[in-house]
Amino acid sequence: MGKFLQFILDSFHGNGLVIFMLALGIVEFSSGLYKGKWSKNERTLDIICFIIPRLVVRPAIAYFGLKLLPVLLPGYKGYFSWVPFFWGCLIIAVADDLTQYWYHRLHHEVRWMWRFHRTHHSAPYMGMAMASRQNLIYTFFFSQIYLTTTLVYLGLGPAALVVGGIKGTITTLAHSSIPWDKPFYQIKWLNPIAWVLERLISTPATHHAHHADTHGDGVGFYKGNFGNMFFLWDIIFGTAHISRKYPEKYGISHYESDEWYAQFLWPIFKSKIPGSELAADGPAVRAEAEAPAGHQLQHVLQSHETIAEVAIL
Amino acid sequence: MNFCKSDQQITVRNQKKTRMVLQDINILIKKILVGFILVLVPLALIFGALWFTQKTLTPNTANDEANSSQIQTSLNR
Numbered sequence: 001m002g003k004f005l006q007f008i009l010d011s012f013h014g015n016g017l018v019i020f021m022l023a024l025g026i027v028e029f030s031s032g033l034y035k036g037k038w039s040k041n042e043r044t045l046d047i048i049c050f051i052i053p054r055l056v057v058r059p060a061i062a063y064f065g066l067k068l069l070p071v072l073l074p075g076y077k078g079y080f081s082w083v084p085f086f087w088g089c090l091i092i093a094v095a096d097d098l099t100q101y102w103y104h105r106l107h108h109e110v111r112w113m114w115r116f117h118r119t120h121h122s123a124p125y126m127g128m129a130m131a132s133r134q135n136l137i138y139t140f141f142f143s144q145i146y147l148t149t150t151l152v153y154l155g156l157g158p159a160a161l162v163v164g165g166i167k168g169t170i171t172t173l174a175h176s177s178i179p180w181d182k183p184f185y186q187i188k189w190l191n192p193i194a195w196v197l198e199r200l201i202s203t204p205a206t207h208h209a210h211h212a213d214t215h216g217d218g219v220g221f222y223k224g225n226f227g228n229m230f231f232l233w234d235i236i237f238g239t240a241h242i243s244r245k246y247p248e249k250y251g252i253s254h255y256e257s258d259e260w261y262a263q264f265l266w267p268i269f270k271s272k273i274p275g276s277e278l279a280a281d282g283p284a285v286r287a288e289a290e291a292p293a294g295h296q297l298q299h300v301l302q303s304h305e306t307i308a309e310v311a312i313l
Numbered sequence: 314m315n316f317c318k319s320d321q322q323i324t325v326r327n328q329k330k331t332r333m334v335l336q337d338i339n340i341l342i343k344k345i346l347v348g349f350i351l352v353l354v355p356l357a358l359i360f361g362a363l364w365f366t367q368k369t370l371t372p373n374t375a376n377d378e379a380n381s382s383q384i385q386t387s388l389n390r
Contacts, residue, residue, distance in 0.1 A: 080363050091363075095355050103351055112340055113347070141344065143351035150356055154363075267337035280334075 017168045018054070024128040028177050037125040045119070045260035046129040052264075053132065053139050060140065065149040073153065081155030088159030092151060093229070096163065099144040101233040105226045107138070111284050115277050119263040121222070124251040126208055130175040136264055167229040174202035174228075181205055185244045198242055202231050205244050212247035219245045254286050 029038075038046075070077060083091070107117035116138040123130060152160045173180055181203040184194035198206055206227075212220025224239035225231070234240035262271040262278045271278035277286050 080367070082367070083363065091359060095359055099351055099355050103348065106347065106351075110347075113344060116344060137341070137344070141348040143348045146348075146352045147356055150352070151359065154360070267333055267340065 017165060017172075020169070021050075021128050021131070021172050024172065024176055024178070028127045031178075037123075039257065041257050041260050042123060042125075045263055046123075046127075046133055048260060048264055049119075049133045049136075050129060053134070053136065056136070057140055057145075061145055061149055064146065065153055069150060069153040073150075077153055078155040080151075083156060083159075085159060088156040089163055092148060092156055092159045092163040093167075095151065096144045096148045096160075097167065097227070097229045098233060099147050100142070100228050101226055101230075101237075103143045104228065105237075105239070108223070108226065114285055115266055118252070118277060119266075121211060122252050122255050122258070122263060123211075124213075124249065124255065126175060126177045126204075126211055126250055128172050128176050130211070131172045135266055137266075137268075170201050170229045174204055174207035175211075176204060179204045179246060194244070198231065198244070199235055199240075200232055201229060202227050205246060206231055206234075206240075206242060208246050208250070209241055209243065211250045213249045213251050213253045214247065219243050220247045 104117070107113045116135050119135045120130070120133055120138070123133060148160055148164075181194070181197065184190045184197060185205070197203060202225075206225050209219060209221040210225035212222055214220035215222050221241035221243075224241050225234055226239055227233045231240065256273050256276060258271040258273055258276050258278050259269075261269045266278045270280045271282070273279055275286070276282050277284065
């Protein structure tokens, strides 16, 4: 039984999760859930973002864990292997996801960081591919990956495998266009479970709100709902919005289909679309550039399209 | 005399505009630094907490032996 479970664990965290994601994508596409929005540019970008990080980022992280960490932390390999499995899982789950919450939130609230995260939000649709649709530099420097790899080196490997598999599943399903959480809101006796679920983990309703192209209309909430596996962080840090509804439109309202290579590799490659945030002379955040002349902008903790809301005459 | 830039010159100039500049490298460095801090802070906290837990839970056998022999010596006087 132990060997069987080990096999499931290894497979799921290895190829199993990828197969699950592909199967989900096929179901979404076959069901017409991309609603004719999957243009050639978007399709190319989604496929590139799905494949390339697995070929580039994973080996780089493996190199970091196997070659660099023994140099940086000599003698500490397995130093915390005495930590019981359950506690290891708790440590990894909290450390990994809380770090990613802040990494994600900073990319929305720090003006000059937004363009590294913009690609993830540019798609006018939702689906399993969104989970991996990221600028390569954003992915390569994901803080939580390096943190978790270091914790693995220190001895929390088995826990990282389990948590990684669970987290990958939750985040993929949260981005999916299949609203698996809907029955929990519609069926009355499931409502108490919905109450717990939507506050604990990311669900399609809460995460789709984050990908909406609107904010403050009661459904869209791109200035919050930053959590990846746990929605708990949004509850704790006051960035949560729960509506149990799904946005009408997704993406960025001023999106003009920037070239896939610019979205994937900005600032190494730039967009040729005039006025785009990814263009050579483009603004860091487009709403700021579109504010009327003569208005002084106050920029406190703002994400895209919200700077104009606090314009001071 | 032709005072206008040729199409080829304009294309080359536009292509150069889409490439990385010093400002981009500056942003990249800042981003990597922010990410580095986001790794270091939780790592330090977790490492510290686990090291402290390990130290607390591990019996200090060297001290116990020293105390025991001191007690034995005082009893023999």
